Amino acid sequence: MSAPAIDTAAQPILSARGLVKSFGGFKAVDGVDLDVAPGSIHALIGPNGAGKSTLFGLLTRFHTLSAGKITLDGHDISHTKPAEVVRLGMVRSFQIxxxxxxxxxxxxxxxxxxxxxxxxxxxxxxxxxxxxxxxxxxxxxxxxxxxxxxxxxxxxxxxxxxxxxxxxxxxxLDPKVMLLDEPMAGMAAADVAVVAELILKVRKGRTVLMVEHNLGVVEDLCDRVTVLARGRVLAEGGFDEVRADPVVKEAYIGASDDD
Ligand SMILES: Nc1ncnc2c1ncn2[C@@H]1O[C@H](COP(=O)(O)OP(=O)(O)OP(=O)(O)O)[C@@H](O)[C@H]1O
Ligand SMILES: [Mg+2]
Incomplete structure (x- = not known):
């Protein structure tokens, strides 16, 4: 299937600068910048514990920011209440x-x-x-x-x-931006295909940011990929570009050695 052309030069609908989340002395998210183009399906990938869910928690304002700035559709939501973020059009699935x-x-x-x-x-x-x-x-x-x-x-x-x-x-809730945290987790292959089709269907007129461990799904669905590791952005680009990046390979291999 061919992904629609996404204008990554367009004003991002969701933008993060210098996001930090500390739990005690530990930085689960450590200076993350992220730009999500309107109309795109953007994947957030990375090894276990990379900070993906914590980053989602920051974007939806479930977690308070230790530092940084988040802009949604031109609004500074860095200190906005979660319900207001929903009203502004960003909804995390499987949460609210x-x-x-x-x-x-x-x-x-x-x-x-x-x-x-x-x-x-x-x-x-x-x-x-x-x-x-x-x-x-x-x-x-x-x-x-x-x-x-x-x-x-x-x-x-x-x-x-x-x-x-x-x-x-x-x-x-008619969201402009849908955040999906591992929508395919624990699914049999047949269900993965059904939900993948569904995401392609519901993306129309919306932007999707999704955490997904199934790289086949990421390759099929996503226009852009951001790789997180140890709370930092390791790489960003199209799927093939990111997959070929030796730093990304190293992070995945390094992480599985730790397990
Ligand atoms: N409330 C919390 N208090 C303390 N540490 C936390 C808290 N939430 C997350 N962490 C730590 O922050 C790091 C990042 O966790 P996070 O859940 O964001 O990772 P993830 O990339 O979503 O991982 P996974 O792929 O396993 O879902 C982990 O080391 C985790 O133990
Ligand atoms: Mg997670």
């Missing part, structure tokens, strides 16, 4: 949009939609709004291929379908 196991697929998406309407403060006509919400929820279920399972309780869905439902609940 956790699934309620004993609600149906449709109910889960409806709850997420109500949350968004709550942010907008427009959700004041419950009865009239409910039908509209159901229609919107159904179209989101269709977008992720779960329309026939609308009345199934989430806990009974297969692993891949739970992930699809999580993506639907994230889409319900």
């Amino acid at each position: 949009s956790a699934i309620f196991p004993h609600l149906t697929a449709l109910e889960n998406v409806r709850v997420a939609l109500q949350r968004r309407h709550g942010f907008d403060r427009q959700f004041w006509k419950p009865v009239a709004s409910l039908r509209a919400l159901d229609a919107e929820a159904m179209s989101l279920l269709e977008a992720v291929g779960l329309q026939d399972l609308r009345d199934h309780v989430a806990v009974n869905l297969s692993y891949g379908r739970k992930r699809a439902l999580e993506i639907a609940t994230t889409l319900a």
